[in-house]
Amino acid sequence: MIRTEHLSKVYRMGKIEVPALRDVSLEIEEGEFLAIVGPSGSGKSTLLNMLGCLDKPTSGAVFIGGVNTASLSENELAEIRREKIGFIFQQFNLIHSLTALENVALPMFFAGVNSDARIKRAAELLAKVGLEKRMHHKPSELSGGQQQRVAIARALSNNPAVIIGDEPTGNVDSETGDAIMGILEGLNRNEGRTIIVVTHDTEIAAHAPRVIRMKDGRLLEE
Amino acid sequence: MKDIFLLAYRDIKERKARTSLTLMGIAVGIAAVIALMSVGYGFEQSVTGELVEMADLIFVMPGKANFGNYMELGSFNERDLKDVERIGGVKEAAAMISGMEEVEYRGEKTVMRVIGIDTRDISAIFGEVVKTGDGRDLRDNDHKACLIGHSIANDYFDEEIGVNDRINIGGSKFRVVGVLEKQGGFRSDVDSSIYITERDAKSILGNDEIAQITVRVRDIGEAELIAEEIEERIDENHKLDDFTSAMTMGSAIAQLKTIFTLLQAVLVAIASISLIVASIGIMNTMLMSVMERTHEIGIMKAIGAKNRNVLSLFLLESGMVSVAGGVCGCVLGIIGANVISIGIGAAFGEAIPAILRPEVLLGGIVVAVIVGVMSGLYPARKASKMSPVEAVRYE
Numbered sequence: 001m002i003r004t005e006h007l008s009k010v011y012r013m014g015k016i017e018v019p020a021l022r023d024v025s026l027e028i029e030e031g032e033f034l035a036i037v038g039p040s041g042s043g044k045s046t047l048l049n050m051l052g053c054l055d056k057p058t059s060g061a062v063f064i065g066g067v068n069t070a071s072l073s074e075n076e077l078a079e080i081r082r083e084k085i086g087f088i089f090q091q092f093n094l095i096h097s098l099t100a101l102e103n104v105a106l107p108m109f110f111a112g113v114n115s116d117a118r119i120k121r122a123a124e125l126l127a128k129v130g131l132e133k134r135m136h137h138k139p140s141e142l143s144g145g146q147q148q149r150v151a152i153a154r155a156l157s158n159n160p161a162v163i164i165g166d167e168p169t170g171n172v173d174s175e176t177g178d179a180i181m182g183i184l185e186g187l188n189r190n191e192g193r194t195i196i197v198v199t200h201d202t203e204i205a206a207h208a209p210r211v212i213r214m215k216d217g218r219l220l221e222e
Numbered sequence: 223m224k225d226i227f228l229l230a231y232r233d234i235k236e237r238k239a240r241t242s243l244t245l246m247g248i249a250v251g252i253a254a255v256i257a258l259m260s261v262g263y264g265f266e267q268s269v270t271g272e273l274v275e276m277a278d279l280i281f282v283m284p285g286k287a288n289f290g291n292y293m294e295l296g297s298f299n300e301r302d303l304k305d306v307e308r309i310g311g312v313k314e315a316a317a318m319i320s321g322m323e324e325v326e327y328r329g330e331k332t333v334m335r336v337i338g339i340d341t342r343d344i345s346a347i348f349g350e351v352v353k354t355g356d357g358r359d360l361r362d363n364d365h366k367a368c369l370i371g372h373s374i375a376n377d378y379f380d381e382e383i384g385v386n387d388r389i390n391i392g393g394s395k396f397r398v399v400g401v402l403e404k405q406g407g408f409r410s411d412v413d414s415s416i417y418i419t420e421r422d423a424k425s426i427l428g429n430d431e432i433a434q435i436t437v438r439v440r441d442i443g444e445a446e447l448i449a450e451e452i453e454e455r456i457d458e459n460h461k462l463d464d465f466t467s468a469m470t471m472g473s474a475i476a477q478l479k480t481i482f483t484l485l486q487a488v489l490v491a492i493a494s495i496s497l498i499v500a501s502i503g504i505m506n507t508m509l510m511s512v513m514e515r516t517h518e519i520g521i522m523k524a525i526g527a528k529n530r531n532v533l534s535l536f537l538l539e540s541g542m543v544s545v546a547g548g549v550c551g552c553v554l555g556i557i558g559a560n561v562i563s564i565g566i567g568a569a570f571g572e573a574i575p576a577i578l579r580p581e582v583l584l585g586g587i588v589v590a591v592i593v594g595v596m597s598g599l600y601p602a603r604k605a606s607k608m609s610p611v612e613a614v615r616y617e
Contacts, residue, residue, distance in 0.1 A: 049611050052524075054524055054610045054611040054614070055609070055610075055611040074528075074529060075528045075529060075530075078523065078526055078527065078528045078529070079526070079528070081523075081524060081525065081526045081610075082525070082526020082527075083526070087524050087525060089524075089614070093517075093520075093521045093524070093614065094521075095518055095521060095522075096518075097232045097233060097235075097236045098229075098232065106522070106525060107525040107526050109225055109226075109229075110522075110525070110526045110527045110528070110531055111526065115225060154525065155525075158526065
């Protein structure tokens, strides 16, 4: 499903080159639930950005469904993000001026889904994460846990095969964190979606059957 | 399509104060252009409109005339008039003998322009526009009778002069047989002239020198050619070069139109400065908006927005603000044009109508949209080119 080959990423800060990923080769099967753990600065978020087509590698390749994303244009990458990948962020990253329903419907808007179908599906997804009563609230009127559930509903809106979470429980208490991991586990187990989660919390990582560790931009062990 | 409008509208609404200020900027610019153009058209029409009524006229004068400056070089004679009448295409030609004479009414004295006319020429001189208000026209058999302009009747003397009143012209008593309607504008000289018969004029003024020949042509299109021929003929009679000025109203209208077009271009150019300022305002607002929303742009891109989705969203925002600005500008412009028109009327007594042409209003909105899209383009491109990973990280 997703494969990386000798993936490297070097950030340039003025004249200094900072290697963030060094020669990472990884294979993720369809329907896997994978946690990437490591201290901050270990390169786990950088790896996640490459896997999620948010960023391009300096060298090496990322194959998603057999396609090498390094050769794709910005718009083609946007299409992959839209159709194949759902993102969940630590900061929830909802759009403040839009209601929960509108936030969930937004990726479908970019995908060209018509208005009625969008609203119907967004409402269903919000019901699925238990927010049917808060659909018309703006993010500022929702708790952290509720916002993250809106974000999960949004990640699901275009029915992606892969859900990518960057510290999805980092901004909520442990109880809510467990609930969110529960939702993700359900999506993996019941719907067969591939889940990739980055976390520094080993307890959270314990939810995942497969855990990989990173340090200084390298994969340590499985 | 509807949804992206809605999205843009939401974003605009989030920043009400800033949006309304930007909108006002563009509205003032558009309003200035519309108001100045409308007043300009009104001014042009009130001036040239009068002249169009006199389009078949050629004024022939013994001297050089150039807008406002006239240098008399001599006078015409009967032979000149006969020659002019013989030129093909001339419908009628009327000679005027004129001079300044002392005029007295109920003990008050002043000096006035007295014009002697052949009564058969009244239609040639006055045409369709100058009409007798009170009383009647001069007749051929009138003796010591006069027709007076509106200002002479009402303004020059403490007491108003009416029909059948008697005034003293150059020492002789004249009976007023008629008062002309008020003319104003280009024919304001009529208001302050006294018309008497040619016979009386010769005896009062003591000469029969012709100061002006008024010609009416059959075909307005030939007026220029006829005017040239008149100049040649009379110059030949007097064996002088550039002695005669034959001015057609057509050329006067053309000259005036050129002046008005220029004047309007200058006014619009000045008003356009405010539009340039407004467009800088939009660009600034949009750039700030793009900066503030970097994180949001990152989110949109992360969840699958393409560059053109972001581009069109921001362009739409600046476009919507500028369309609203354009509409407000039209309304302000209409109000402004009328205020200026009323102001000029109050200040100078001469009402200048504000002519609001639909194409000017439409043009105002089109210009607003162009300004909005042009100044929104750079910020929108900047937003669309953002790297999703950097934008989403931006706090």
